[in-house]
Amino acid sequence: MDESEISAIIEVKYLSGQRVTYSSMFGHPDELGKDLATALFWVKKGGLIQAKSDVTVQDLLFGDISVKEGDNPRAAYYYYLDLNDYRECYFQECDPQSGLKRETRYPFLDLFKVPDFLHEAIKNIIAGGGEAPEPAVAASAGGASVSGIDEPAAQVTPPHPQALERPVSPEHKWISRYFKIAEQVSLWSKDPSSKVGAIIVGDKGQIISQGYNGFPRGVKDNEERYAQRELKYKLVVHAEMNAILNALYNGSSVAGATLYVHFLPVCQECAKAIIQAGIARVYIDTNISERWEESWQITKTMFTEARVECFYYDTGRDELIRQC
Numbered sequence: 001m002d003e004s005e006i007s008a009i010i011e012v013k014y015l016s017g018q019r020v021t022y023s024s025m026f027g028h029p030d031e032l033g034k035d036l037a038t039a040l041f042w043v044k045k046g047g048l049i050q051a052k053s054d055v056t057v058q059d060l061l062f063g064d065i066s067v068k069e070g071d072n073p074r075a076a077y078y079y080y081l082d083l084n085d086y087r088e089c090y091f092q093e094c095d096p097q098s099g100l101k102r103e104t105r106y107p108f109l110d111l112f113k114v115p116d117f118l119h120e121a122i123k124n125i126i127a128g129g130g131e132a133p134e135p136a137v138a139a140s141a142g143g144a145s146v147s148g149i150d151e152p153a154a155q156v157t158p159p160h161p162q163a164l165e166r167p168v169s170p171e172h173k174w175i176s177r178y179f180k181i182a183e184q185v186s187l188w189s190k191d192p193s194s195k196v197g198a199i200i201v202g203d204k205g206q207i208i209s210q211g212y213n214g215f216p217r218g219v220k221d222n223e224e225r226y227a228q229r230e231l232k233y234k235l236v237v238h239a240e241m242n243a244i245l246n247a248l249y250n251g252s253s254v255a256g257a258t259l260y261v262h263f264l265p266v267c268q269e270c271a272k273a274i275i276q277a278g279i280a281r282v283y284i285d286t287n288i289s290e291r292w293e294e295s296w297q298i299t300k301t302m303f304t305e306a307r308v309e310c311f312y313y314d315t316g317r318d319e320l321i322r323q324c
Contacts, residue, residue, distance in 0.1 A: 008032055008077045009094075010067060014054045015083050022067035025227070026193040027077040029111070030289075033091055034263075035065065035195065036079060037108040040187060042086060049086035057083060065192050066223050073099030172318050174205065175260075179285050179315060182262035185210045190221050191236070197262045198239040200247060200254050200279070208252050211242025240270040244277050256280045265292050266310075271299040274308065281309035284323075300324045 008027025013019050026032050041056035042049050051057050061067045074096045082088035089108040092101040178201055186197030189212040200208045215221040215235045226232050237245070240261055247254050255278035265284050266274065274282060282303070288296045303310050303324045310323040 007075055008079060009071055009075045010036070010061070010079045010081065012057065012061075013080075013082045013084065013088075014057075015051060016054065020069065021071050022061060023070055023072045023075070024065055024067045026065070027075065028193075029077070029091060029106070031193045032065065032077070033079065033108075033111075035060070035192075036081060037089070037111075038183070038187075048084075051083035054083065057081070063223075064190060066227065075099070172313070172320060175283060175313055175320070176315065176318070178260045179262055179283070179313065181207070181210075182260045182285075185212050186239070186262050188212050189214055189239075190223075190226060191232070192223070192226055194264065196239040196264045198243040199260050200243050201258045201260065203256055208254060208257055209243045209247035209250065211237075211239045211244070211246055213237065213239045214242070238267065238270050239264075240266055241273050244273050244279075247277075254279055258283065261285075265296050266299050267292075267295045268298040268302065271302050275302060275306040279308065281311070283311050283313050285313050285315055287312075 008024040010022045010024060010032075011019060012022065024032055039057075039060055041052045041060060043052050044050075075094055076096050077091055078094050078101050079091045080089060087107070087109050090105045091108075092105055094101050178199060182197040182199045184197065185199060186195040189195040189197070191213055194213065196213045197210070198212070199210045202208050213236055215225070216237055219235060225235065240259060243259065244254060257279050259274060259279050259282045261282065261284050263286055265286055265288055266282060300310065300323060302308075308324075312321045312323055313319070314321065
């Protein structure tokens with residue numbers, strides 16, 4: 001790993017109490033922060049959210065995230081993981097020149113969706129067994145609350161202060177459930193910086209297909225290729241496209257179906273495939289950042305002209321906002 005590319009420091013307090021500091025090439029809260037905050041190694045133990053084991057955390061850090069041990073003063077972000085207590089996990093912005101941390105701490109509990117233990121949620125949804133189990137949530141200790149944050153980190157939108165307490169409305173219940181599944185699918189991606197998940201749902205509520213961002217079937221997807229961004233962008237198939245192609249591969253039609261996309265908006269290239277495949281409506285759960293604005297406007301124009309309905313679902317506020 002080239003030290004000039006390091007953009008985050010991750011300090012981990014393991015279950016044993018040992019503290020180890022790691023460096024990561026990728027640091028933005030929308031990427032690394034979300035990966036750490038929603039990792040499947042978090043489990044509920046006696047009213048707290050803790051890590052399953054030190055080994056499961058190391059598997060993520062050294063596998064998908066590709067960290068190396070050690071500190072670096074030029075990092076833009078600092079992350080603190082207390083594997084004994086999710087409430088203590090937070091990140092801070094740093095000055096890459098001086099290495100000093102800025103004063104404001106952003107607790108995971110306030111800024112990211114608390115893990116829903118999606119492996120259980122998926123099982124319940126498939127079995128028709130009701131709602132996913134709710135994690136025990138307590139007030140964040142030692143950090144700022146949502147109401148106390150003046151300037152959130154770029155592209156991170158805190159949930160409504162009551163979002164963790166307010167139940168999902170009946171008409172949005174299934175939308176919320178499908179996004180939970182799309183989020184689970186996104187975790188299968190090996191991309192260390194962006195994990196996108198998509199599912200296609202038929203008119204009877206059946207899941208036709210799923211996809212995540214990754215290389216084509218049979219193409220080697222090792223971490224060295226993912227570390228070369230220009231090469232990665234040339235090889236990767238987007239989640240939406242993969243969901244459509246997986247349906248085709250299995251001989252399933254997606255005409256009139258609904259597409260749910262977790263983590264990133266639909267780019268113009270995937271929009272073309274969505275229209276040509278006959279998908280009738282699209283749901284996204286991500287606010288549009290400046291980086292994606294131009295592509296999103298092209299997507300919306302094509303969707304509008306092709307009469308593909310598109311909605312943004314705010315999972316925290318349980319609000320559905322029509323886009324086109």
